[in-house]
Amino acid sequence: MTVKGKNMKIFNTLTKKKADMVPVNGKNVGIYLCGPTVYDYGHLGHGRSAIVFDILRRYLTYRGYNVNFVRNWTDIDDKTIERAEKEGISVKELTEKFIQVYKKDFEELNILQPDFDPKPTEHIDEIIDLIKKLFDREHAYILDDGVYYDIATFPEYGLLSGQLLSELKKGVRVEVSDDKRNPGDFVMWKFEKPGEPSWESPWGMGRPGWHIECSAMSMKYLGGEFDIHCGGQDLVFPHHEDEIAQARGAGFGYARYWMHNSFLNIDNEKMSKSLGNFFTLKEVFEKFSPLTVRFFLVSAHYRAPLNFSDVTLRQAESGLKRYNDFILRIKEIAGKAEKDESGNRVPDITGLIKKAKNSFDAGLEDDLNISKSLASLSDFVRDINSIVDSNHLSSGGAVKIIDFMKMINSVLGILTFEKEILSEDIENQIEERNRARKEKDYEKADRIRENLLDMGIILEDTRDGTKWKKA
Ligand SMILES: [Zn+2]
Known part of the structure; x- marks a missing residue:
């Protein structure tokens, strides 16, 4: 398969x-x-980020690119250690x-x-190698509690997030150690504390800092210069800013395009967590089907x-x-024998599909403008429904429509092509x-x-009433 059409446009947080x-x-x-730090249940915000970039990946695949998609699990940091304890x-x-x-x-x-879904605890060697390179290039220094990155040695620091180095030097964030050369300096290797998991390194026993993990693992699987690095907006600073400093500081080109998804409001x-309006995915799935949640999030x-509410x-x-x-309505027509169509009365289904596909593609091509794509899909459904209403859809046309819906669903991943069996219907x-x-x-x-x-449901009459199970 070849890549078709124009290049996709992406809003790059870096530029x-x-x-x-x-x-x-x-x-x-x-x-x-x-990816998430795995110390607790996933919430809606994790769902949004994972789904948005799942759409990006599916769309690029649909366009004919070979996508290599890496999402990590952060399995070692303060939160995992505290929770385990x-x-x-x-x-x-x-x-x-x-x-x-x-x-x-x-x-x-x-x-x-x-x-690939790498974990930092399985990539300690790669992490140590990257820190070694940063020592060679004089970006790293050692304090009592760990190895730090000196942000003053990297002039591009702050470009991604728009933070000024001068402001960072004055010190808004003081983390871990007061002896740092600049208040914005961040830890790459934390020295061992009693009871914590730790690994050997040239600088002493310890564990990696959060930011170095992603720099090392992304380059292991995608190379020193790769295409797209993405995540939630809350990761722009300091996480992604620090990732850039480490990778580029060590001499690599690193990611060309940086994409960040916005917040989710409730x-x-x-x-x-402090407002108490915090929903885990598990809780939301009790009220709404996962595909409804997916559709909402895209x-x-x-x-x-994006505003989440019952409404x-x-x-x-x-x-x-x-x-x-x-889809069910069209499928029914697709399954019927061809009607005797009267020549010029036959609507141009192929033309309508082509038009719908063009606008669907144009939306996503423009920095994943899904609203535009969904609006064109909605128009298409309206137009076809009125053709069906006036009894002008042939089974051949219906088959083409179902094929088209399947094709766009390879990007959206929300549609159901088989009749869903609801337990409510069965109970009734x-x-x-x-x-x-x-x-x-x-x-x-x-x-x-x-x-x-026929629907694949078996009934059993028991002393406690009638029970059902799937065949
Ligand atoms: Zn990361």
């Missing part, structure tokens, strides 16, 4: 401009997404447990698995804040239902069957049982 995405290596695109288990036990939780959540959200307030432009989620639910009902039918049995209408009761069996 603050929208520009053509030109890959380092032809039609191969390397993407690194900062509190629960009386090892850091490894804790992080392995939450990696499984995240994997399940992401799978339910229909997020494709990354090509009932128009910023989501935070429905706004990734650089715009916006219900809107997403009905919006998604409209698409899925549409069981109730109706019970009524029929009470009224001794056994014929009707049997019919309902057969109907359910």
Whole structure:
């Protein structure tokens, strides 16, 4: 497959401009997404970041690029250590447990698995090598509690986040040590504290700092210069600023394009643990299906804040239902024998599909402008529905429409092509069957049982009532 059409345009946080995405290596695109720190359940914000960049990856693949997608698990830092201690288990036990939780959540959200999902605890050698290079180039120095990066030795420091080096030197953030050369200097290797996991290094036993992990792991899997580095907006400073300082300070080109997704608000307030408006994915899935949540999370432009509330989620639910009902309606026509079409009355389905595809592509091509793509899809559904209403859709046309919907769903990952069996429907039918049995209408009761069996549902009459299971 070849890459078709124009280059995709991306808003680059580094240049603050929208520009053509030109890959380092032809039609191969390397993407690194900062993944979660695995010490607790995933929340909606993790879901948004994972889904936004899943769409980016799927879209580039749909365009014909070979995408190499890397998303890490941060499995060693203060939070994992504190939490493991509190629960009386090892850091490894804790992080392995939450990696499984995240994997399940992401799978339910229909997020494709990354090509690589590295953990820092398995990349200590790469991390040490990178710090060695930073010593060679005089960006690193040692204090009592660890190895630090001297930001004054890297003139580009602050370019990504727009922080001025002079401000940083005055000192707004003092972290870990007061002896640092500049208040903005950050730790790359923390020396061992009793009871903490630690590894050998040329500078003493210890563990990596958070920022060095991502610099080392992204370059291991994507090379010293790669295409897109992404994450939530809250990672711009200091995390990504520090990643750039480390990688470029060590002589590598590093990521060309930096993409950041905006915040998620809950009932128009910023989501935070202290406000108590904090939802884990698990909690949200109890009220709404994961695909509804996915549709909600992709429905706004990734650089715009998104407001989560019962109302916006219900809107997403009905919006998604409209698409899925549409698919079932068209599928039914696709399955029918061809009607005798009367020549020029046949609408130009191929033309409508082409138009819809062009606007769908044009939206995503423009810095993942999903709202534009979804609007064009919605127009398409409206137009086709009116053709169906007037009985002018042939089964051949319907087949083409289903193929088109499947193609765009390879990007969106939200649509359902098989009739969904809702437990509510099944319960209703069981109730109706019970009524029929009470009224001794056994014929009707049997019919309902057969109907359910056709849907793959087996009924069992027990002493506690009728139970059902999937065949
Ligand atoms: Zn990171």
